[in-house]
Amino acid sequence: MIVLALGLVVLPKKKEMKETDPKVLLSAITEKSRFLSVDLVTHRIIENDPTLLLIDLRPVNEFKAFALPGAINIQPDSILSASTLELLNQPGKDKVLYANSDLTAEKAWLLGTRYSVYRLYIMKGGLNEWYNTIIKPGDASLAASSADLDLSNFRNAARQYFTGAGQAPQEQTTKKTPEKVNIIRKAPEAASGGGC
Amino acid sequence: MNQFIKSNKLWLSLLGLAVVIVFLGFLFRPKTFDFKVNADEAVKLMNEPQMTVSINDIAGKQLIDIRPAELFAQGHPKNAINIPVRNLLDDESLELFDRLSDNGQAAVLYGSDELQATAPWLLLQQLGYQNIKIMKGGYTPNNEFKEPVLSSTEAMGLDTATMKAKPMLTEISKTEKKKPQVVIPVRKEVSSGGGC
Numbered sequence: 001m002i003v004l005a006l007g008l009v010v011l012p013k014k015k016e017m018k019e020t021d022p023k024v025l026l027s028a029i030t031e032k033s034r035f036l037s038v039d040l041v042t043h044r045i046i047e048n049d050p051t052l053l054l055i056d057l058r059p060v061n062e063f064k065a066f067a068l069p070g071a072i073n074i075q076p077d078s079i080l081s082a083s084t085l086e087l088l089n090q091p092g093k094d095k096v097l098y099a100n101s102d103l104t105a106e107k108a109w110l111l112g113t114r115y116s117v118y119r120l121y122i123m124k125g126g127l128n129e130w131y132n133t134i135i136k137p138g139d140a141s142l143a144a145s146s147a148d149l150d151l152s153n154f155r156n157a158a159r160q161y162f163t164g165a166g167q168a169p170q171e172q173t174t175k176k177t178p179e180k181v182n183i184i185r186k187a188p189e190a191a192s193g194g195g196c
Numbered sequence: 197m198n199q200f201i202k203s204n205k206l207w208l209s210l211l212g213l214a215v216v217i218v219f220l221g222f223l224f225r226p227k228t229f230d231f232k233v234n235a236d237e238a239v240k241l242m243n244e245p246q247m248t249v250s251i252n253d254i255a256g257k258q259l260i261d262i263r264p265a266e267l268f269a270q271g272h273p274k275n276a277i278n279i280p281v282r283n284l285l286d287d288e289s290l291e292l293f294d295r296l297s298d299n300g301q302a303a304v305l306y307g308s309d310e311l312q313a314t315a316p317w318l319l320l321q322q323l324g325y326q327n328i329k330i331m332k333g334g335y336t337p338n339n340e341f342k343e344p345v346l347s348s349t350e351a352m353g354l355d356t357a358t359m360k361a362k363p364m365l366t367e368i369s370k371t372e373k374k375k376p377q378v379v380i381p382v383r384k385e386v387s388s389g390g391g392c
Binding site: 026 | 229231235236238239240242281282284285310311314315316318319322323347348349350351352353354355356358359
């Protein structure tokens with residue numbers, strides 16, 4: 001009985017939120033796989049990936065000015081609130097944090113991972129990197145290999161997707177005009193049929 | 197009772213020995229880390245500007261270089277100590293941090309850039325090492341400290357005017373799609389004329 005009583009005294013108190021061991025957390029910090037490239041995130045946005053959950057950590061006014069499609073705005077100081085943790089603990093979702101750079105997302109990632117939020121990632125470079133890579137026109141001459149060319153083509157297509165920039169939409173309108181002519185040509189055929 | 201003890205003397209002895217071993221094992225278990233900072237305090241640390249040290253303010257502070265040993269060997273500031281990220285929670289490292297803390301000496305964590313040091317710094321803060329601060333910027337391959345470029349800070353580098361072009365494009369495309377529907381009634385008028 002004395003031994004059991006001592007055991008109860010020495011046993012740690014039950015914690016409200018499950019915590020990750022600091023050494024495990026340090027090991028997770030060294031994992032590069034916790035970063036997702038802006039190209040990968042962009043690809044998943046365009047594909048409407050249902051497992052992607054974007055968390056925008058920027059101020060509300062910046063979020064209202066522009067945010068990635070489908071992103072949810074969460075302020076960094078509420079990253080560990082009950083409602084946020086409920087959102088972050090959704091099963092089957094890859095939660096991708098981003099702000100303007102990496103720094104805020106990095107801190108939010110550490111706190112989330114400390115409290116055992118799984119499948120939590122950071123968009124490498126943040127929205128500034130996304131903008132500079134995807135939206136700003138790149139130099140196509142830098143494409144040295146077919147893989148580079150594919151990446152360049154993907155970014156051009158993604159740029160059009162997000163901004164409408166480029167000449168592709170105008171070309172589509174000029175191509176559509178001849179189709180109207182084809183429809184009108186059918187009228188004389190009907191008139192000749194009626195002259196019986 | 198005495199008969200029960202006598203008949204099961206061996207088993208009772210083994211049971212008592214097992215209880216003692218488990219109890220001793222629990223008492224002398226390997227040292228585990230506990231977070232000294234709760235969730236609310238950890239969130240506050242995210243936006244603590246006093247924890248960031250500029251390059252001009254490192255005098256008298258112990259510099260801790262968390263880059264890999266190879267990079268440290270290629271060049272580092274005078275009096276800097278190299279503790280790669282994965283070794284930050286080793287016994288030797290913790291002894292150093294405890295000694296610095298006991299002596300009231302501030303330490304500054306730095307890496308190749310601010311991002312590299314952010315998560316390790318925030319982890320050490322949560323373990324109670326409040327005297328450890330973080331360098332604003334990082335140590336470059338040119339063997340000098342460098343402040344972060346604007347895109348690596350949380351300042352927004354996004355041109356939102358560019359991004360607003362997308363809703364305009366969708367409106368244009370909707371009106372273009374309606375045009376063929378206008379043409380179709382014209383064909384009906386012609387056919388009715390021929391129905392004599």
